[in-house]
Amino acid sequence: MATVFALIIALLIVGGAVFSLIAAIGVNRLPDVYSRMHAASKAGTVGSGLLLLAMGLHSGDIAIFGRAFAGIIFFVLTAPIAAHLLARAAHKVGYPLDSVSVRDDLPK
Numbered sequence: 001m002a003t004v005f006a007l008i009i010a011l012l013i014v015g016g017a018v019f020s021l022i023a024a025i026g027v028n029r030l031p032d033v034y035s036r037m038h039a040a041s042k043a044g045t046v047g048s049g050l051l052l053l054a055m056g057l058h059s060g061d062i063a064i065f066g067r068a069f070a071g072i073i074f075f076v077l078t079a080p081i082a083a084h085l086l087a088r089a090a091h092k093v094g095y096p097l098d099s100v101s102v103r104d105d106l107p108k
Contacts, residue, residue: 045080
């Protein structure tokens, strides 16, 4: 049973690392600030959540798992809101969309 538990934790760590890597690649490779924020907020949140879940499960302590779960909830609630506010501020300041973007639906 311990081997199955260790395998689950290892898969969560690898999954979290892969999502974090995808977020980092997206921040470096995507063309404009809006796309970069999308990659950082979505993939970064999932990656951090999986890593926190693995840490909480590996600890074996309910108090540490509770803190890890609270961290997951915090990430899920705050990262998309922060990305939205940053994108809205960038749009109001006039940061341009990249040429590959189809259209701008927000009024100036």
